[in-house]
Amino acid sequence: MDRIGQMQHTIERLTRPGRGILAADESYPTITKRLSDFGIESTEETRRFYRSLLATTPGIGDYVGGIIFFEETLGQRTDSGQLIPAACEAQDIVPGIKVDKGAVELAGSDGEKVTQGLDNLGDRLDGYVEQGALFTKWRNLYQITPALPSRQALEANAEVLARYAAIAQSRGMVPIVEPEVLMDGDHDLDRCAAVTEAAQASLFEALRRHRVLLEAIILKPNMVLPGKGQPRPSVETCAEATLQVLRRTVPAAVPSINFLSGGQTSEEATAHLNAINQAEGAKPWVLSFSFSRALQNPVQAAWAGVAENADAAQQAFLQRAKLNSLAREGRYSASMETDNA
Ligand code: 5MM
Numbered sequence: 589m590d591r592i593g594q595m596q597h598t599i600e601r602l603t604r605p606g607r608g609i610l611a612a613d614e615s616y617p618t619i620t621k622r623l624s625d626f627g628i629e630s631t632e633e634t635r636r637f638y639r640s641l642l643a644t645t646p647g648i649g650d651y652v653g654g655i656i657f658f659e660e661t662l663g664q665r666t667d668s669g670q671l672i673p674a675a676c677e678a679q680d681i682v683p684g685i686k687v688d689k690g691a692v693e694l695a696g697s698d699g700e701k702v703t704q705g706l707d708n709l710g711d712r713l714d715g716y717v718e719q720g721a722l723f724t725k726w727r728n729l730y731q732i733t734p735a736l737p738s739r740q741a742l743e744a745n746a747e748v749l750a751r752y753a754a755i756a757q758s759r760g761m762v763p764i765v766e767p768e769v770l771m772d773g774d775h776d777l778d779r780c781a782a783v784t785e786a787a788q789a790s791l792f793e794a795l796r797r798h799r800v801l802l803e804a805i806i807l808k809p810n811m812v813l814p815g816k817g818q819p820r821p822s823v824e825t826c827a828e829a830t831l832q833v834l835r836r837t838v839p840a841a842v843p844s845i846n847f848l849s850g851g852q853t854s855e856e857a858t859a860h861l862n863a864i865n866q867a868e869g870a871k872p873w874v875l876s877f878s879f880s881r882a883l884q885n886p887v888q889a890a891w892a893g894v895a896e897n898a899d900a901a902q903q904a905f906l907q908r909a910k911l912n913s914l915a916r917e918g919r920y921s922a923s924m925e926t927d928n929a
Pocket residue numbers: 611612613614615616617618619690727768848849850851878879880881882
């Protein structure tokens with residue numbers, strides 16, 4: 589299969605009805621924080637056990653079409669000795685890899701960030717392909733204040749995200765592009781909408797400049813929501829605001845938009861995804877999930893680092909993934925939360 593055919597096949601697998609993506613790609617500091625929230629120590633062995641538990645959950649392939657991993661995981665094995673990427677493939681789940689090297693201060697800015705990781709990226713990708721990864725992810729982040737993000741930050745981040753996507757496609761790997769507008773701050777819904785629109789607009793301009801094939805990317809944006817701690821409008825209002833921004837900025841050639849959860853509770857993220865899919869009006873893309881915390885929080889709570897809880901943790905994962913699968917089709921309702929409990 590040629591490079592474009594390979595990417596088309598990966599997109600087809602990732603976007604099958606009822607399926608979304610699990611982000612299990614936390615770097616060492618992030619996974620340490622996530623696990624410690626549930627009293628679990630982060631060691632090479634606990635990370636292996638936990639991520640293997642996710643990938644081997646029986647039946648999870650019905651709801652999860654791809655898992656994004658951190659590079660450590662690609663070389664780790666399940667309890668039965670299978671490499672974790674192979675265990676994914678055994679459930680028809682596409683293994684993916686987060687390839688950015690995190691955010692650093694953007695020199696010359698007022699404390700804004702730019703994501704790094706382009707150096708030797710092509711060579712690194714060749715290694716990840718050998719380990720079984722078929723798609724990639726890179727995250728930029730944008731902070732909202734009354735004055736920020738600046739044009740400098742918008743343009744610098746769009747440029748690196750587009751360069752990353754072009755390099756991934758040169759290796760036949762589908763790039764997930766993740767421009768995350770953070771929920772931190774006291775801003776309202778309209779301000780989040782304006783910043784998200786600016787971030788998406790500059791991103792798609794840069795993707796065009798770098799001749800990225802739009803049919804072979806997945807966009808991973810934030811939902812449009814007010815800042816943390818601000819009164820939350822109805823899920824329908826947030827869904828409409830999110831769709832308005834996407835309709836203004838994301839070409840119909842993009843096959844799939846898989847949202848991040850951004851610090852929402854599991855229930856909030858699912859309800860918003862459902863409302864987005866239930867909304868009237870033009871929606872030329874698949875609208876699904878690529879959640880980390882909103883999928884994993886209940887799993888980590890059920891596991892608590894105790895091996896005997898592994899079955900309960902897998903059950904929690906399956907239930908949460910199933911609810912998000914329903915939301916991806918607009919068939920979820922809040923009453924299912926208690927039904928499933
Ligand atoms: C925004 O973070 C991504 C989505 O997670 P949520 O659904 O929890 O918002 C997530 O994939 C993130 O990129 C990873 O957790 C990796 O984070 P770090 O900062 O360790 O690269």
